[in-house]
Structures are given as C-alpha cells and as structure tokens.
Amino acid sequence: MTKFPSLEVLELLVAIAEHGSVGAGARAVGMAEPNASRAVRRFEREVRVVLFRRTPRGSEPTEVGQAVVAWARPLLQQAEGLALALRSLESAGLGQLDVAASMTIAEHLFPRWLAELRRHHPDDRVRLRVENSAEVSRLVLEGAVELGFVEDPSPVSGLGHRVVTRDRLVLVVAPGHPWARCPAVEPEELAATPLVAREVGSGTRSVLEHALGRLPLAPAAAVLNSNAGVRASIQAGVAPGVLSDLVVADLVRSGDLVVVPIAGLDLVRPLLAVWRTGQPPRGIAAQLVAVAEHSQELTT
Template structure:
C-alpha cells in the first residue's frame, strides 16, 4: 500500500470534526470538489469506504470514524516530531509566541495548557530557545480574525463556524447551561425550560461574535424558535453573571465559567429540554504558512492533552 500523506489525513480529520465534506472544505479554505477528490484518493489508497455519500450530504462511515481517530494520533505525533526537531536545531534568540483565546477558554483552560507547555520546555535538555508568551483575549470572531491577520499564531475558539483560511482541531468540550439567581422563580421550577421559554424569557446575552451567543442562537433556531432582537447584550461572562443578581435575568453560559457559583449555591442551574447546548472547543491555525517552533510545540502538547 502506498504511503498515506499527512494532507489526506488532515482532510479526514476535518470531515470528522466538521461533520461534512462541505464544512471541512470551509474550515480548510479549500473548495468542496478539492476535498471530495482528496477523500476519494485516500479511499483508494486505504482500500476502505470512508464516507457515505447521499443527496443530503456526506458523513463518515464506521471505518471512516475509526480511521479519523487514528489520523488524529498521526497528526499529533507529526506535530511533536517537528517541534522536537526544531528544538534540536537550537534556533537562537528569544521566541515570541502570541496566542489568542476566547474568554472562557482563556480563563479556564489556557493557563493549564501554557503551564504544561512551559514545564515541558524547561525539562527538555535539548531546548535552547527561550520563549515569551503573550495571550490576547477576545470573543471567538476576534480570535479567528487575529489568527487570519497574523496577529496571533494559535487561537482557541468556542464558536460552531470557523472562518475560511483556518485549520481547526477539537481540543476540549464544554456545555452551555441555563443559570439564574437563587431567588428567581426558575430556581424552584420543576419542569425543564424549553427553547420557547428562553425566547420569551428575560435572557441576558453575550455580544455578537461570542462563541456562547453563536451556540445558543443555533440551538434555539434548531428547536424552531428565534431570539428577540432587543435582548440585552453584555461583553463578558462576568457581566452576564453579575446581571443575574439584578431583577429576573436569565443567563446561558459555559459550565466551566459557573462551576464555582453552582458549587457554592450563588447561582442555580435550570434543566433544559429539547436544546443541544454542547460545544466543541477548537484550536485554530492558518491553513497556509509554517508555525514557529514554539507554536508547534504548543499545538502538539495541547493535541496530546486532548486525546
């Protein structure tokens, strides 16, 4: 069997992550025919049917899903190999790595990833290039734009759509939860809230471009409802949480962001019915162009941590 190219494996992983060939093409910045042709070549190389094709779209077969999981391992190992070789080359000077992340990821996941990355670098006797890290915190749309514009090498986002020209990889998952103040009537509600309840309730939203806002709007629309255009919009999760203690406001935020409040009882989680509020948290880099050694090391480390 001919050697499988890493580019082909990237296509397969993108389809698994995105859910379809068309979405994978958008995430990679390729045309749909280009991705389809690449998948057919990979199927011929492997001798397996990886994708079920129908007028309604294309999804991975059982073999395709299994192959995508193995492909992730290969890509992670490739990233680690390139990072290690770069370290051995000992490129002089001090590296400056700029990372962009959405607020929830920046507060709850990036510190752990950067800490593990620094520990790995400091314990590696072959590492000769010091690195200074700068973290940019923006909403998901701003993070993607920063990576596309070259302001940041690596980004972490919460949104469901990734801009053309970016490569993405799922590195974690979270779930949006409906939360209220303990004095709110919904705190004692026995029935789960529905999309209709949220659309007609006193929601306080994040701003447009926020990954949380994007996920909520899509979940509401999938349930056949539409959020009113005149709902209050706030620029941070902290502002949303503060608003919940004033009046009858209802918030929908990441479970990572309210874990402490739920544990201490200062906010109450309200069960939902008929709403898919789960999210994939993604690492994004530019489709074209090489990452610096420091960035490759971080990407490889986060990829290994997410396995």
C-alpha cells in the same frame, strides 16, 4: 491497495462527509475539486466499495462509507497529534509567541496552560490578547497573532483547527427566580425569554443560537461583553443567562446561582486551537497546543 491507506485521502473522505459535498470537502483540505473527485474514485476502486452516494444536494456517505469515515477519524486524530508533537521539537532559539484567546478560555484555562508551558520552557515568552471568538479568528486570519483559542465549534474558512478540550454551557438564574424551582425549562420558553447575553461574535452566544436552531432568541434584557458582567447581572436578578460552567462554578457551589436544566439540550462545546490554513503551529505554538490537550487528559 497499498499496505496502508493514504492519510490525505482519509482526511478528504472525512471532510466530504462533514461538509456534504466533494467540492466543500476539497476546499476544507486545500485540494482542487477535480483532484478530489479522482482521489475518491481511485480509492473506491481500490477497496471495491462505493463510499459516497451523489445526490442533488451533494454527496452523502453510504453505510459502508459511514463506517470508513468513523474508522478514519481516530486515526487522523492520532496522526495529527504525532505531527504536532514532532513540530513542537523544532527549536528557533528563544521562543516568543503572540496568541489570542476568547474570554472563557483566557480567564479559566489559559493561566494553567501557561504555567505548565513555563515549567518546561521558562525562557519562552507568550503575549496574550483577550477577545471574543470572532475577533480571535480575525486576528489569526490577518496574521496579527500566530495562534488562537476559540469557543466557536465552526471555525471560519481559512483557519486550521484542533479540539484541545471541551466545556459545557449552563442556564443559570438567581435563587429567587421562578425557574430556580423548575425541573427543566423547554427550549421554546428559553428562546422566548429575554436573557442577560454576551455580545454578537462571542462563542457563548454562537453556541446557544446554534443549539436552539430555528428558535430565534428574544431581544436580550442586557448585552454585555464580559463574562464577569453577565454573571453579576444574573446574580443580581436582572434575568437568566447562559454561560460556561467554568465561569459560574463558584457561584453555583455557594448557592448564589442555580443551574436549570434545558429539556433536550446538552450544551457541550469543543474549545479549539486555530491557526492559518497551511501554517500549522510549530515550536512554542505547537508546545502550547500540546499542553492544552494534555490538560484535558488530566481533567477527564
């Protein structure tokens, strides 16, 4: 083996482990499947270990393969951070960026990011569109905006992504609701209860549905396309609801809403920057992603 392993091969190994097959992993990193298969076999010969076990369902990492993937992840994260930092140095004169962000991010995180960006780059111009996560992804895919920020942990095909921070979804009720005095609500009871919910396509709804797995959500008591509308309806006693802790923190502190634990579920979700595959953020866009990541470091 050469002095250092190839970052491209390590990225491929991680993608295969995450997606469950050589073909899916190859597509995730933009590589042809035959080339990916050869790259894996060549790397296995170099390190003299078998990293993946071929099964009827695809490819799963061996015990050694799991270790290699675990070692590779932080290295790739650092390499990507270095590449992002280098791209942020690129200058194209007066910076202008069209960006879209999901509602939670736009309302509670983006203003701080923008203020920090402008502190260092006061001449840059940023235009923001506020949509749900599905619409943000569509806008980025179609090239209507250069950069997006979404709450959905599973970005759509055709988008590159990077985790910039995390938040947590919480189940909240009005103080008079019976659940306000419960130590915890079981997932089955939550799924069977009509909630005040965000619309289909929102990251909040997608994360909750994914966390509940095979438990289908009951028809909603109300469906609203804004966080403000959902939290006001919950506060008014319409029904319980699930929102980001960023959205309800003030009402929880004042006692106007009560957080109810969900047994066995901790709804922490990554918040992602997304861009079109093959078009990583540069210049002002890379600077904004770096600012968002740095904000996470300051608050953890």
